Amino acid sequence: MSVKRLGAYPETGWGMPFVHFWDSTVTVVNLAQNGRSTQTFITEGWWKKIMDDAQPGDYVFIQFGHNDESVEKKDRYTTPEQYMANLEKFIKETRDKKAIPVLITPVSRRKFTNGEAQATHATYTPLVLKVAALQKVPVINLDLKSRQLYQSFGEETSKLLFLQLKPGEHPNYPEGKNDNTHFNELGARLIAQLVLADIKTLLPALADRIVKLK
Numbered sequence: 001m002s003v004k005r006l007g008a009y010p011e012t013g014w015g016m017p018f019v020h021f022w023d024s025t026v027t028v029v030n031l032a033q034n035g036r037s038t039q040t041f042i043t044e045g046w047w048k049k050i051m052d053d054a055q056p057g058d059y060v061f062i063q064f065g066h067n068d069e070s071v072e073k074k075d076r077y078t079t080p081e082q083y084m085a086n087l088e089k090f091i092k093e094t095r096d097k098k099a100i101p102v103l104i105t106p107v108s109r110r111k112f113t114n115g116e117a118q119a120t121h122a123t124y125t126p127l128v129l130k131v132a133a134l135q136k137v138p139v140i141n142l143d144l145k146s147r148q149l150y151q152s153f154g155e156e157t158s159k160l161l162f163l164q165l166k167p168g169e170h171p172n173y174p175e176g177k178n179d180n181t182h183f184n185e186l187g188a189r190l191i192a193q194l195v196l197a198d199i200k201t202l203l204p205a206l207a208d209r210i211v212k213l214k
Helices: 013-020 038-043 048-051 080-096 122-134 140-151 157-161 185-202
Strands: 059-065 100-104 160-163 177-183
Touching: 013 160, 013 185, 038 048, 038 080, 048 080, 059 080, 080 100, 080 122, 100 122, 140 157, 157 160, 157 185, 177 185
Parallel strands: 059 100
Antiparallel strands: 160 177
16 A cells, blocks of 8 residues: 555555546545554554644555564564454544544465455455454455456566566666565555545545546
8 A cells, every 4th residue: 555665666556546536635644554554553653643644534544564573573463353452452443533434455476376356365355344344433444355356467468557567677776676575666566556446335425525537
């Protein structure tokens, strides 16, 4: 979701094209950070910054999971129990500000077996859905929707959505890149469109602010 540094281009977070969907009454503040779990997002003060600035009626989109589930990375790993507790904290504090929390499951990585797109967040996505149900929070199952998108493209063509580069193809990656987690511009835009489609169904008041083509 995060805004990527220029040196990472063509890596593109889906939050980057997302800002262009809205009319002038909407301001999108994207504080997503690469490599953060729910826990490090709290300890580094990013969540506090969001809450300090939150106003009644704001929508707070909350998407974590990729880094929470990284058991081998002790600085960011968050147990399933703590992950749920952190999501519940985010929801409570958002509501205390009279803002509106929206949960988003982690976007799927690109992984195929025998031509079928595979689930890559089998533990943490269900936890988001469980918290959403318990707390009665709108939830966008981007894990499922993104996996369906990859399947529609197919195993080989879906590479066109990701940071996949041959050696010498781009100066930022002289040795090439084979990345099935991070998107390029096309992938980011299509993922952002999946989020927008669910907003139209789940959040009609916000959907009224989508820019209208003349």
